[in-house]
Amino acid sequence: LNAPDIDNMPGSILEAFASGLPVVTTDAGGIPYIVRQAETGLMVPRGDHEAMAAAALRLLDEPALADRLSACALVECRRKYAPEAIVAEWQRVYEGLMA
Secondary structure, three states, rough: OOOOOOEEEEEHHHHHHOOOOOOOOOOOOOHHHHHEOOOOEEEEOOOOOOHHHHHHHHHOOOHHHHHHHHHHHHHHHHHOOOOOHHHHHHHHHHHHHHH
């Protein structure tokens, strides 16, 4: 569970992705750029504690959903946030600046 009111790049979400854990979070800040609703995690409106609890309970009630979210998030994490992916992105940025 990740329930911030403000957070642009929460490391805890990426850690959960990399660990194969399902994520329930709010839609605060930059989180919608990291979590794809019902694909890599479940997002609820900021400050909606009842929706947060319902989403967490949903994962407990639907283990297949939790497994699917975790698997998709792990693939996404490896694709976008692995060191090789980060280096390639920075290289693309620098090459664009030098062109």
